[in-house]
Amino acid sequence: MSAVDAVRNTSAPEPGVLRAGVLAVLVHVSFIALMVFGLNWKAQPPEGMVVELWQDLPQPAEPQEVPEPSPQPPVKEQPEPEKEQPEPVLEPVKESVEQQPVPESISVAPSPPKKPDIPLKQEKEKPEPPETVKEIKPDPEDLQKQAQERIAAEKQAKEKAEAERIQREKEAEQEAQRKREQEAKAKREAQQAAARARVMNEVAKYKAMILAKIRSRIVMPPDLPGNPVTEFNVTLLPGGDILNVSLRRSSGYAAFDSAVERAIYLSKPLPLPPDPVLFNEFRNLNVTVHYLE
Amino acid sequence: MNTVVTQDLSLLYLISSASLPVQLVMLILLLVSLLSWWFIFRKLFVIRHEIKQTDEFEDYFWRGADLNALYQRATSSRYASGSMERIFAAGFGEFSKHPPGSDDKSVMESTRRAMQATYQREMDKLESHLSFLATVGSVSPYIGLLGTVWGIMNSFRSLSNVAQATIAHVAPGIAEALIATAMGLFAAIPAVIAYNRYASDTEQLATRFESFMEELTNVLQRRVAE
Structure with a gap:
């Protein structure tokens, strides 16, 4: 009997089974919450920065200082090289269109109607006194003659005025x-000048970029006296590949020359303008590098 | 697994975009982790309760209480009794079943056997689920690793189709794969800690039970000799 009791005793219920389950779930929920909200999962990768290195500013830096080219003197003003390009071209056109009708309306339209008006009135006023005279002296032949003369004179005057x-x-x-032609010519010239300036601008910009790229790759030999200058002739292929590099004028320091030559080869492909027309400007490039900036 | 470079790398997104095997591994690990934590808490309560009851009973026993009274108490409040109390009840019940004047040796032998049997049962009960914790502790890192390896494998395989491979192509795949390892470790570490703790606790209890059994045997033997 007691042995049975003892056996039964072992089947006593375990304490806190449910509590343990609740706690286990709680642990997981809190852990997941910590992971989801507590950890700062990177939502955005750090954005890469693109930096264009310029050794010095390209030559035509003046137009860039003026943000919006005022369109009044389109001939003198060098337009912006890239985006503003259509503006200086378009706006002079507009202006010239606006200006053209003004001189026309002054010189052509108002004057012809005015002048005939005045002589007509005078002629009209003139014949009237003879009419009153006519009534005083009723001579039918004279009258007719006069009338005919008057009509003829009137006609003549009219024709003359018309002519x-x-x-x-x-x-x-x-x-x-003439004015219009002049203006068109000026405009064309301005456009051409702007285009030329743009091309020169672009060429200068890319030349500066090429130089900057080469400069950035030069491992300068330390402690050269003075400011030696070396010049290279670089033959380019379309696409920026380097066909040939030849020393044009040595700086006198072989280490500096070879450092620059290596840098030129290292900076392949060189930056070239996307416009293939401009490539001719870059086919034979003269690269001049100063030891000091 | 897609190779689309996503900006959103939140945990839930990573889990939901993982491949099926990896998700399966994660699910298994979650269940295992839940189960192991459940057992951890259950064992915690059980062992704490057991130690308390053992302390109380030992205290009561060594204060020189009457053995019959102790037996009465142990058998009447069977649900509130601890393991040591049950061992005592089994031993003393077996001992008192023998009529006076029977063979000393055989009485002590059967008493011992009864106590031993109850001790084994009690220890079995105390140690139950500990093996599960041990298994979780040793195996779940491997399960997590399997998921990670699978995920990284897929991630690299899809990388082969991309002409220009960047770290951005593989990063999401690896991140989602590593979640599996993290989950495996999350399941394993507490399980290992709990297993070691509970193993030593039950070991201590076992020693206490064994020494109590020896002492009770001595007490009963003295009674027989009287």
Whole structure:
């Protein structure tokens, strides 16, 4: 009996089974919450910075200082090389269009109607006194003659005025035409100058970039006296590959020369403008490197 | 697994975008971890309770209480009794079953056997689930590693299709794969710690039970000799 009791005793319920389960779940929930909210999972990779290294500013730096080229003197002003390019071209066109109608309206349109108006009135006013005279002296033949003369004179005057007006109109038109042509010519010249400037700008920019790239790769030999200068002739292939590098003028220090030559080869491919037309400017490149900046 | 370079690397996104085997491994590890923590807490309560009861009973026993009274108490409140109390009950019950004047040796032998049997049972109960903790502690890192290796394998395999391989192509795959290892370790570390702790605790209890059995045998032998 007691042995049975003892055996039964071993089947006593285990304490805290449910509590243990709840605690286990709690541990996991809190751990997951910690992982999800506590840890700062990187949501964005650090953005790479693109830095363009310039040894010195490209030559035509002046137009860049003026952010918006004022369009009034399009001939003198060098337009912005890249994005602003359409603006200086377009705006002079607009202006010239606006300006053109103004001289036309002054010289052509108002003057012809005005002038005939005045002589017509005078002629109209003139014949009236004879009419009053007519009534005093009723001579039918004279009257008829006078009337005919008057009509003829009137006609003549009218024709004359008409001719004059046409002449004037023609002159005005010619004047306007000349003006327009002049303006168009100026505009074209301005555009050409701008394009040339743009090309030069682009070329200078890329030349500066090439030089900067080469300079960045030079391992300068230390402690050279003075500021030696070395010059290289670099023959380029389209795409920026280097075909040939030849020493044009040595600096007198072989270490410096060879350092620059190595740097030129190392900076292959050289930056070239995307416009293939400009490549001719770069086919034979003259690279001059000063030891000191 | 996709090779799309995603900006979002949150934990949930990584888990949900993992390949099926890796997800399976993660699920197994989660279940194992839950189960092991459940056992950890259960064993914690059980062993703490056991130590307390053993302390109380020893205290009571060595204060020189009457053995019959102790037996009464042990058998009446069977659910509240601890292991040591049950061992005592089994031994004393067996001892008192023998009529007076029977063979000393055989009485002591059977008493001992009864106590030994109960001791074995009690120890079995105390040590239950400890082997599970040991298994979790030793195996779950490997399961996690399997998931990680699988994930990285896939990640690199998909990298072969990309012309320009960057770290950004493999990073999400590796990150999601490493979560499996993290989960395996999360399941294993507490399990190992708990196993070692509980093993030493039960070992201590076992020694206490054994010494108590020896002492009780002596006490009963003295009673027989009287």
